[in-house]
């Protein structure tokens with residue numbers, strides 16, 4: 001039986017979470033989703049709103065601006081640098097952006113259909129836009145201009161003996177991206193030259209695209225393990241693998257990056273990942289290497305990693321914060337995001 005639906009935590013929900021003056025959980029009753037399911041969906045809605053905000057910025061400058069994903073007018077030099085990796089990059093950026101809009105809109109609509117509060121982060125759209133020609137001048141939730149991109153996902157999926165769920169750690173494929181703050185979009189038109197500088201920005205973006213989507217690839221299966229309602233489980237099992245489709249595309253494209261040293265910032269180096277002959281960085285090794293799972297007594301298996309459910313939402317918040325995405329955001333924003341994550345991580349599967 002589902003229980004404890006009516007109250008619990010509603011008073012602690014920040015104002016940013018309320019929509020139409022309806023407090024979280026206030027309208028829940030038997031027959032609707034559990035408090036835990038609502039908390040998991042709300043955290044996912046927040047994550048999807050954040051994804052949408054960053055992808056929108058990429059699309060304005062590097063994607064296809066059309067009726068599906070309006071806003072911005074493109075940056076020819078940035079697009080040219082992205083297209084170095086694949087001629088279809090603008091289409092892929094567009095389609096990933098389009099997908100993220102639908103993810104958060106669907107989850108919020110579903111929450112409301114169950115009498116639960118949706119997530120609205122509009123009051124935190126305070127960060128500056130890129131000043132480069134092609135970007136809209138509007139407030140943003142995320143910052144793509146001071147990123148510290150963790151590329152350990154690259155070696156994590158190429159390891160045949162380690163798994164983060166066993167406490168294993170991994171070396172970054174592009175070490176310098178983890179040792180500074182780098183733009184993944186041109187900050188202004190001065191970033192459009194010299195050619196290898198805007199290429200370094202596009203390289204950074206390509207590795208960042210895959211970083212974001214591998215996070216979603218793990219987040220959905222991690223949280224799905226604590227969902228109660230089969231229909232909510234179906235939502236997580238149906239959206240999650242689209243994150244994996246994105247990740248798979250992006251790590252394939254990122255592998256076509258240009259080997260270079262950024263002439264405007266010599267600390268940023270994109271080394272030849274195939275030079276060593278090591279499988280752990282090989283660019284075309286894009287299918288997950290089978291590795292250990294659950295217990296070493298089992299045979300190695302090709303899997304998403306990590307999928308540990310405990311603390312998965314807080315882990316996602318930490319990864320996005322460490323990425324630099326929220327540089328400039330208010331303490332109130334972090335407090336709300338942390339609260340949403342804590343509530344999602346407190347959710348338990350009920351029988």
Ligand SMILES: [Fe+2]
Pocket residue numbers: 048051099100103216243
């Ligand atoms: Fe998404």
Ligand SMILES: [Fe+2]
Pocket residue numbers: 051100212213216243246
């Ligand atoms: Fe995504």
